[in-house]
Amino acid sequence: MEVEGGNTSANDAVARKISIQSRRAKVFYQFTQQNLPACKPVLTPSWIVTTFLLMGVIFIPIGLVTLRTSHSVIEIVERYDTECIPEKFRGNKVSYIKDSTILKNCSLYLKVPKHMKAPIYIYYQLDNYYQNHRRYVKSRNDQQLLHGLKSNDTSSCQPEDSSNGLPSVPCGLIAWSLFNDTFKFIRESSELVVNRKNIAWKSDRNHKFGKQVYPFNFQNGTFIGGGSLDPSVPLSDQEDLIVWMRTAALPSFRKMYGRIEEDLDADDVIAVHLMNNYNTYSFGGKKKLVLSTSSWLGGKNDFLGVAYVFVGSSSIIISLVFMLLHVKNPR
Amino acid sequence: MLQEADIGVGISGVEGMQAVMSSDYAIAQFRFLERLLLVHGHWCYRRISMMICYFFYKNLTFGFTLFWYEAYASFSGRPAYNDWYMSCYNVFFTSLPVIALGVFDQDVSARLCLKYPLLYQEGVQNILFSWPRILGWMSNGVLSAIIIFFFTTNSIFNQAFRKDGHAVDYEVLGVAMYSSVVWAVNCQMALSINYFTWIQHFFIWGSIALWYIFLVVYGSLPPTFSTTAYKVLVEACAPSILYWLTTLLVVVSTLLPYFLYRAFQTRFRPMYHDLIQRQRLEGSETEISSQTEVSSELPAQVEIKMQHLKANLRQRNQ
Numbered sequence: 156m157e158v159e160g161g162n163t164s165a166n167d168a169v170a171r172k173i174s175i176q177s178r179r180a181k182v183f184y185q186f187t188q189q190n191l192p193a194c195k196p197v198l199t200p201s202w203i204v205t206t207f208l209l210m211g212v213i214f215i216p217i218g219l220v221t222l223r224t225s226h227s228v229i230e231i232v233e234r235y236d237t238e239c240i241p242e243k244f245r246g247n248k249v250s251y252i253k254d255s256t257i258l259k260n261c262s263l264y265l266k267v268p269k270h271m272k273a274p275i276y277i278y279y280q281l282d283n284y285y286q287n288h289r290r291y292v293k294s295r296n297d298q299q300l301l302h303g304l305k306s307n308d309t310s311s312c313q314p315e316d317s318s319n320g321l322p323s324v325p326c327g328l329i330a331w332s333l334f335n336d337t338f339k340f341i342r343e344s345s346e347l348v349v350n351r352k353n354i355a356w357k358s359d360r361n362h363k364f365g366k367q368v369y370p371f372n373f374q375n376g377t378f379i380g381g382g383s384l385d386p387s388v389p390l391s392d393q394e395d396l397i398v399w400m401r402t403a404a405l406p407s408f409r410k411m412y413g414r415i416e417e418d419l420d421a422d423d424v425i426a427v428h429l430m431n432n433y434n435t436y437s438f439g440g441k442k443k444l445v446l447s448t449s450s451w452l453g454g455k456n457d458f459l460g461v462a463y464v465f466v467g468s469s470s471i472i473i474s475l476v477f478m479l480l481h482v483k484n485p486r
Numbered sequence: 487m488l489q490e491a492d493i494g495v496g497i498s499g500v501e502g503m504q505a506v507m508s509s510d511y512a513i514a515q516f517r518f519l520e521r522l523l524l525v526h527g528h529w530c531y532r533r534i535s536m537m538i539c540y541f542f543y544k545n546l547t548f549g550f551t552l553f554w555y556e557a558y559a560s561f562s563g564r565p566a567y568n569d570w571y572m573s574c575y576n577v578f579f580t581s582l583p584v585i586a587l588g589v590f591d592q593d594v595s596a597r598l599c600l601k602y603p604l605l606y607q608e609g610v611q612n613i614l615f616s617w618p619r620i621l622g623w624m625s626n627g628v629l630s631a632i633i634i635f636f637f638t639t640n641s642i643f644n645q646a647f648r649k650d651g652h653a654v655d656y657e658v659l660g661v662a663m664y665s666s667v668v669w670a671v672n673c674q675m676a677l678s679i680n681y682f683t684w685i686q687h688f689f690i691w692g693s694i695a696l697w698y699i700f701l702v703v704y705g706s707l708p709p710t711f712s713t714t715a716y717k718v719l720v721e722a723c724a725p726s727i728l729y730w731l732t733t734l735l736v737v738v739s740t741l742l743p744y745f746l747y748r749a750f751q752t753r754f755r756p757m758y759h760d761l762i763q764r765q766r767l768e769g770s771e772t773e774i775s776s777q778t779e780v781s782s783e784l785p786a787q788v789e790i791k792m793q794h795l796k797a798n799l800r801q802r803n804q
Contacts, residue, residue, distance in 0.1 A: 297709060
């Protein structure tokens with residue numbers, strides 16, 4: 156390598172290149188010789204006690220806050236599928252529910268335990284209803300929901316893909332079993348306004364259900380599975396259908412029915428006029444009506460708070476036990 | 487002889503490469519044999535046994551959550567997670583940390599391996615891959631699955647999981663459980679190893695981050711392709727504080743049993759490499775006069791352990 160007197164910048168560049176290469180070579184050497192710089196923590200008793208104490212100190216307050224939040228949510232749950240059958244039909248519920256000539260209206264009275272702040276969410280809860288059954292979930296056609304009659308292949312929806320020779324939109328068991336109980340809420344002889352818009356997820360409304368797709372030949376077969384749809388309303392506005400088609404995770408689930416946008420005071424009596432149309436009697440299912448406020452955490456569930464407090468307090472107990480044993484048995 | 491032995495080591499030298507060609511390992515000089523056995527032999531044994539146990543553990547954790555879910559789906563065969571989540575589990579979200587473990591893990595440094603040759607007996611006596619160990623890891627997997635499944639489904643049950651009142655559905659529960667599984671399994675790896683280079687950190691935390699990135703990317707594909715995962719993290723789960731709190735609770739509760747076991751084991755029944763690590767940490771390096779005799783300057787526990795190992799060896803030789 157020729158070094159000339161005035162050529163210092165070239166020298167620097169070469170020197171830098173060599174140093175970069177030697178640094179890379181050094182790192183590569185460390186890698187191949189398994190000698191990389193490493194952190195080697197050792198589990199000492201002080202670390203153990205500190206970790207457990209820290210866990211307890213963090214978890215117990217979180218648990219208490221969560222429990223308090225869950226207790227601040229006010230929930231009214233009322234099972235209505237047994238009460239809403241008139242006395243004379245209680246012996247044969249299935250034939251009562253299937254008889255379309257009988258009017259299935261029913262009245263419930265709910266007492267508000269504490270002041271409930273708006274918005275109050277109305278859900279219907281179904282128990283022992285396996286919306287997560289594999290064959291049930293398979294029975295839908297997403298292409299048809301987006302594009303309507305233009306999509307040809309609806310084989311996944313069989314046997315609910317057509318009736319009387321014509322294709323059904325929306326096809327499949329999920330749509331066919333649409334929940335069709337309706338609820339009206341009356342407080343002191345004035346009806347509470349229930350907002351039934353925006354109950355479905357925005358992504359479902361905008362991207363999974365077509366704006367130009369209308370129900371066609373729906374619920375026209377010999378077997379009626381649930382509710383029917385207004386053929387003049389496009390699928391993206393049929394919020395009940397959209398909420399229903401987002402299948403639940405577990406056999407006991409709630410789906411949003413609507414929202415009450417005004418406050419309810421303590422000791423108010425709400426009269427609920429409902430139409431008990433949906434058949435859950437053939438398989439021993441249960442139907443419940445739920446009115447609930449919501450907190451920053453969501454609905455009412457004490458489990459998270461209790462679990463946090465339990466894990467936190469067990470950590471503290473474990474750390475104390477460990478400290479005791481460590482001190483008593485010197486090594 | 488090289489072919490007949492369990493492990494044949496050939497030395498390449500002036501007499502040609504014939505030994506090298508028929509051996510499992512080849513070294514250049516005879517003195518390298520010590521390093522090959524004591525350092526790399528010990529490391530390899532620990533890496534392989536830990537890797538196999540951990541593989542069983544992580545797949546049991548994942549598989550059993552699917553199994554418990556079936557009890558709630560009337561055993562119809564509906565998986566708890568979206569198909570693509572399940573396909574990518576063993577490929578993207580949990581494979582890299584295991585590779586880092588299998589290739590780079592060192593419980594004791596090379597210098598200390600050479601200094602305490604009795605550490606090699608851990609491999610000879612199959613201490614790290616005995617049936618109790620294997621079954622212990624497997625039951626850890628089953629227990630983790632139980633904790634993950636039941637804590638997640640009870641926390642995110644049928645109530646609203648966000649302030650805007652939306653109720654839980656299949657997508658949200660799937661993502662919540664799967665996130666807990668990925669977090670728990672990767673953090674379990676972080677708890678099990680004692681050697682962290684930038685590679686381990688990158689692989690472990692990177693795998694967890696990759697899961698969330700995958701959810702965002704997969705969720706932004708059109709719904710005809712991403713079906714149940716469409717916008718699930720961005721729209722549904724991420725704004726829900728309940729989801730994050732549940733993940734934290736479930737991950738910590740899942741790792742608690744193993745951490746408890748490890749805490750008591752390293753303090754009250756330490757294994758030979760635990761003792762060496764502790765001694766290195768305390769910096770009290772006592773001199774051992776020769777590699778073969780037991781020095782009286784070693785701490786009592788190390789001596790007892792060494793005698794125990796020697797007794798085992800004598801028993802096996804009889």
